[in-house]
Amino acid sequence: xxxxxxxxxxxxxxxxxxxxxxxKKFEHMALIGCGLMGGSxxxxxxxxxxxxxxxxxxxxPSTTSRARQMGVIDEEASSALQAVSGADLVLLAIPVAxxxxxxxNIKHLINPDTLVxxxxxxxxxxxxxxxxxxxxxxxxxxxxxxxxxxxVFGVDxxxxxxxxxxxxxxxxxxxxxVAQLRQAEAIWKAIGTHVTSMxxxxxxxxxxxxxxxxxxxxxxxxxxxxxxxxxxxxLSLAGPGFRDFTRIAAAEPQMWRDIFLANRSEILKQIQxxxxxxGSYEAALLSDDQPALEHLLREASSTRAQWKQGKLYTxxxxxxxKTTA
Numbered sequence: 001x002x003x004x005x006x007x008x009x010x011x012x013x014x015x016x017x018x019x020x021x022x023x024k025k026f027e028h029m030a031l032i033g034c035g036l037m038g039g040s041x042x043x044x045x046x047x048x049x050x051x052x053x054x055x056x057x058x059x060x061p062s063t064t065s066r067a068r069q070m071g072v073i074d075e076e077a078s079s080a081l082q083a084v085s086g087a088d089l090v091l092l093a094i095p096v097a098x099x100x101x102x103x104x105n106i107k108h109l110i111n112p113d114t115l116v117x118x119x120x121x122x123x124x125x126x127x128x129x130x131x132x133x134x135x136x137x138x139x140x141x142x143x144x145x146x147x148x149x150x151x152v153f154g155v156d157x158x159x160x161x162x163x164x165x166x167x168x169x170x171x172x173x174x175x176x177x178v179a180q181l182r183q184a185e186a187i188w189k190a191i192g193t194h195v196t197s198m199x200x201x202x203x204x205x206x207x208x209x210x211x212x213x214x215x216x217x218x219x220x221x222x223x224x225x226x227x228x229x230x231x232x233x234x235l236s237l238a239g240p241g242f243r244d245f246t247r248i249a250a251a252e253p254q255m256w257r258d259i260f261l262a263n264r265s266e267i268l269k270q271i272q273x274x275x276x277x278x279g280s281y282e283a284a285l286l287s288d289d290q291p292a293l294e295h296l297l298r299e300a301s302s303t304r305a306q307w308k309q310g311k312l313y314t315x316x317x318x319x320x321x322k323t324t325a
Contacts, residue, residue, distance in 0.1 A: 048190045
C-alpha cells in the first residue's frame with residue numbers, strides 16, 4: 001500500500017487518502033455520545049443524506065431523550081450495545097478516556113464492513129486503546145479529529161453547521177482498511193470539512209501547541225485571577241480582550257481533564273516553551289528594556305496577523321518570525 005501519512009519515512013505503513021469517492025449511504029448509524037460534537041455530526045449527516053436512521057446512546061438518559069426530541073437522533077438506545085446492534089456506521093463522541101471500555105463493550109457487534117470513527121482531540125492514546133479493545137476488528141477503526149467546537153457543551157448546543165469549513169485530521173495506521181478510510185474521508189468531506197491525514201504522534205504534538213496548551217493557559221489564567229485579592233473588582237472591569245482570551249476557559253472540565261492527561265508529555269513541552277518566553281517578557285519589564293519588549297510584541301503581533309491571512313503554513317515563512325529572545 002502506498003503511504004502519504006509517513007512523511008518522514010520512505011517505507012509505507014498506512015493507506016493513503018485519495019480524491020473524493022462516491023459517498024456510501026449508511027443504513028444505520030450508531031451515535032455513542034449525543035452531545036455537542038456527536039449531535040452536530042448527526043445533524044450534518046442527516047442534512048447531507050448520508051444516513052437513513054440514527055440510533056443514539058448517551059450515559060445520561062435525559063441527554064439521549066433530548067437528542068431525540070430535537071431530531072438529532074431517530075431512536076433512543078438504553079445502552080451502547082443496543083445502539084450499535086446492526087449498525088454499519090459507528091461514531092464515538094465521548095471523553096477520550098472512555099474509548100477503550102466502550103469499544104471493548106461493542107467489539108463483538110462490529111462486522112468487517114462496519115466503519116467506526118471517533119472525534120477525540122488526542123490520537124496516540126485513542127489509537128492504542130482501539131488496538132487493544134478491537135483486536136481483529138481494529139482495521140475498521142478510522143481515528144478522526146475535527147478541529148472545531150464551542151466553549152459550551154451539551155446536545156442543546158448541537159449545530160448542523162459546526163463542521164462546515166473545519167479541518168479534520170485522520171490518523172490511519174498500518175492496519176486501517178482502505179475501504180473504511182475512503183468512506184471516512186468521503187463522509188467528512190460530504191458534511192463540508194477539509195480532510196488531511198497524519199501520524200497520531202504528529203497530530204498530538206501539533207494539537208498540543210495549537211489547541212491543548214491555549215486551553216490550559218486560558219483556564220490557568222482564570223485560576224490565577226481568582227486566587228488574587230480583589231478578583232471581583234478585576235472581573236467587573238473586564239472587557240472584550242478578557243472575553244476573547246478567556247472564552248475557551250468555559251469549556252467542559254471533564255473532557256479537558258482527559259485531554260490534558262492523555263497528551264501530557266506534549267503539553268508539558270509547550271508549558272516549558274511558554275515559561276521561557278514569559279521569562280523574556282519578565283526580564284524586559286524588570287530591566288525597563290523597551291527595545292527588547294517592543295521586539296517581542298511586534299513579533300507576536302506580526303505572526304498573528306500573518307497566520308490570520310493564511311501565510312504561515314511553511315517552515316520557511318515561520319522561520320522569519322521565530323524569536324531569538
